[in-house]
Amino acid sequence: MSRLLAYVPFVLLLVALAPVSWPTEGVGDSFYFWYAGHLVVTGASPYDQQAWAAASSFGGVAARVASNCFPAECLWIYPPATAWLFVPFALFDVGTGLLLLNVSLFIVAAGSVFLIGLWMRARSATRALTMSACVLSQPFIFDVHAGHFEGLGIIGLLLIGGGLNSRRALPVALGALLLSFKPHLYFLVAAVVLAVLLRERRWRALAMTAATLGIVTGLGLARNPDALGAIIGGFSVKAAGGLGWATTWAFAGSLFPDSTLIGYVVVFAIAGVAFWAALQSVPQVRRTDALIVGSAALSLAVAPNVHPYDLLPALPALALSLSITERLRVAPRLLFQSLVTITLAIGTWLAVGVSHVQDRVQALPGALPVLALVFLAAAAVADARMRRAPEALSAPS
Numbered sequence: 001m002s003r004l005l006a007y008v009p010f011v012l013l014l015v016a017l018a019p020v021s022w023p024t025e026g027v028g029d030s031f032y033f034w035y036a037g038h039l040v041v042t043g044a045s046p047y048d049q050q051a052w053a054a055a056s057s058f059g060g061v062a063a064r065v066a067s068n069c070f071p072a073e074c075l076w077i078y079p080p081a082t083a084w085l086f087v088p089f090a091l092f093d094v095g096t097g098l099l100l101l102n103v104s105l106f107i108v109a110a111g112s113v114f115l116i117g118l119w120m121r122a123r124s125a126t127r128a129l130t131m132s133a134c135v136l137s138q139p140f141i142f143d144v145h146a147g148h149f150e151g152l153g154i155i156g157l158l159l160i161g162g163g164l165n166s167r168r169a170l171p172v173a174l175g176a177l178l179l180s181f182k183p184h185l186y187f188l189v190a191a192v193v194l195a196v197l198l199r200e201r202r203w204r205a206l207a208m209t210a211a212t213l214g215i216v217t218g219l220g221l222a223r224n225p226d227a228l229g230a231i232i233g234g235f236s237v238k239a240a241g242g243l244g245w246a247t248t249w250a251f252a253g254s255l256f257p258d259s260t261l262i263g264y265v266v267v268f269a270i271a272g273v274a275f276w277a278a279l280q281s282v283p284q285v286r287r288t289d290a291l292i293v294g295s296a297a298l299s300l301a302v303a304p305n306v307h308p309y310d311l312l313p314a315l316p317a318l319a320l321s322l323s324i325t326e327r328l329r330v331a332p333r334l335l336f337q338s339l340v341t342i343t344l345a346i347g348t349w350l351a352v353g354v355s356h357v358q359d360r361v362q363a364l365p366g367a368l369p370v371l372a373l374v375f376l377a378a379a380a381v382a383d384a385r386m387r388r389a390p391e392a393l394s395a396p397s
Helices: 008-021 030-041 048-070 080-084 094-120 126-137 138-145 150-166 167-180 186-199 203-223 227-240 250-257 260-281 283-302 308-327 330-357 364-394
Strands: none
Touching: 008 094, 008 126, 008 138, 030 048, 030 094, 048 150, 048 260, 080 203, 094 138, 094 150, 094 167, 126 138, 126 308, 126 330, 138 150, 138 203, 138 330, 138 364, 150 167, 150 186, 150 283, 150 308, 167 186, 167 203, 186 203, 186 283, 203 227, 250 260, 250 283, 250 330, 250 364, 260 283, 260 330, 260 364, 283 308, 308 330, 308 364, 330 364
16 A cells, blocks of 8 residues: 555646646647658658648648748658657657647656556655656656657666666667667667666677668668658757757856866766765665666767756756665755755756756756766665664774
8 A cells, every 4th residue: 555655646647747748739749740750651751851841731730840840940850760659659640649749748758657667666756756856847848848758868878777676688689779769868778778778788689770770771771762861950959959959068168158168077077976875875786776877868968959957867866866865865865855855846947947047157957867866876875874873883992
């Protein structure tokens, strides 16, 4: 009963916030994704800029595409397989397809937070607090409202971590496949997983992962031979427009407007040191988990094109920090839990609001991946000190 009650606040908040988080026709990107699937179904290429011109024929649901996409935004910069995700919804008419897609995106986002709660292996109260804070956070609500699918990234991270812990190849391959639908957010995760597989000589997992990604990529390029050039060109167009306003790069640069390089050095040094400290101090049983979710947060920090909904995969690192602090004394534990909860439930919203109304420090949402690493490091170091204390007391004088 205690375990069941941990999910009650999570479910109640999901229901209460559904009218706010639910995708709005003509505002978010759900039609954009449905139309990409529609192009695949009809034999067209989502990399063909001219193919997007017919989107306006779908009326109000295509309002954002019709008014804002040209010349840059309608460039499909995702891998070909990402468009295939939306083919099942494009088999229906636009009204039914969008409804089914919106329901699916809501379920994926909610399911990712539910899996975080299971993965934490924490007390019921901690799980309830963590999942509630995640649902209240701006990245979660905006991810659903904008019609995006970052929840798949969280599921992929947890699958990879679980596969590495259990030494099973299939979860690692499936997790890598889920991350490949939006690969620019997970380059460091890919490097870390590859290094782990090579170091531990997990040839079966390496072969299965390489085969899965190779087959999907090969089929995608065979279906859309223009994909690679279009993706590179699309990112070049976006890069020409400057750093995304929610990137850690933009946040770091705004700290020292007269010398953005100093901001980059300071912020990324903090992130790197925090990641290293977390790995050095985290309990052995959670080291692989910390490696995966920490590298995900660091990967988000270095990604050159990030929107607030892209920050959703930083949540597992924050959840792990809360799980680690459970063994601390009451006062520091409550203080830490309060800081993380306030950061998610209030801070993420203030970051977006403040970034739009002031000029001094902009791109505040980009601080979240760094904060996630700092919280993870602080939790791990505090836990390590607590574990060393009994050893020091029992050591012979």
